[in-house]
Amino acid sequence: MNEKQLYRMRAAASGREALAPTEPGSVYVDRETGEEMAPVAKVLPLAPSASSLPRSPENLRACRRCDQLIGLDVSDCPYCGLRQEAL
Numbered sequence: 001m002n003e004k005q006l007y008r009m010r011a012a013a014s015g016r017e018a019l020a021p022t023e024p025g026s027v028y029v030d031r032e033t034g035e036e037m038a039p040v041a042k043v044l045p046l047a048p049s050a051s052s053l054p055r056s057p058e059n060l061r062a063c064r065r066c067d068q069l070i071g072l073d074v075s076d077c078p079y080c081g082l083r084q085e086a087l
């Protein structure tokens with residue numbers, strides 16, 4: 001198995017950030033701005049009992065319109081404004 005790690009990505013010019021599964025050394029391009037984003041931090045899996053990180057991958061979903069990762073508890077996408085379905 002060769003699972004990709006989830007990384008916090010940042011575009012140097014704009015400071016935009018995103019979470020993306022990638023590998024060190026690979027280039028991730030922001031699909032909205034076309035900027036290259038570089039991994040700045042690895043998102044670590046949580047210990048089973050840890051719940052202090054509200055934006056851990058388990059608590060995120062991708063908006064079905066703009067594909068940005070948003071919190072499960074967010075009712076409207078902060079990026080494109082799309083109303084999110086109730087879980």
Ligand SMILES: [Zn+2]
Nearest residue numbers: 063066077080
């Ligand atoms: Zn959206």
